[in-house]
Amino acid sequence: MKCENCGKEIDHIITSYFDPFDIDHTYKIPIVExxxxxxxxxxxxxxVGGELSEEEQHECILCPHCExxxxxSYETQIYRIIRVVxxxxx
Numbered sequence: 001m002k003c004e005n006c007g008k009e010i011d012h013i014i015t016s017y018f019d020p021f022d023i024d025h026t027y028k029i030p031i032v033e034x035x036x037x038x039x040x041x042x043x044x045x046x047x048v049g050g051e052l053s054e055e056e057q058h059e060c061i062l063c064p065h066c067e068x069x070x071x072x073s074y075e076t077q078i079y080r081i082i083r084v085v086x087x088x089x090x
Contacts, residue, residue: 001033006066013041013070014062016048024048028064039071050078 003010013031016024029041043050049057054074063070 001039003063003070004072005068008065010063014064015060017046
C-alpha cells in the first residue's frame with residue numbers, strides 16, 4: 001500500500017508495545033492489504049493502542065518513511081481473536 005501522507009510504498013508500519021515492566025518499545029509490524037480498501041496487522045494485548053480512543057490509536061500507527069500516520073481515516077476496528085488448536089488421537 002502507499003502511505004496516504006508521503007505517498008511511498010509501505011509493507012509494514014511502526015508502532016509500540018509495552019514490555020512486562022510497562023516500558024514501550026517501537027517495532028516494525030508487517031501489514032496485509034485485504035478487501036474493502038482495508039489493511040490489517042496482527043498484534044496482542046501489549047500493543048500500546050489497544051485501550052486508546054480511535055484518535056489516539058491513529059497517532060500510534062506510523063509510516064516507516066515519514067513517521068506520520070499512513071492512513072487518513074481514523075476508523076479502527078480491533079478484533080480480539082483466540083485461536084484454539086486441538087489434537088486428534090492418533
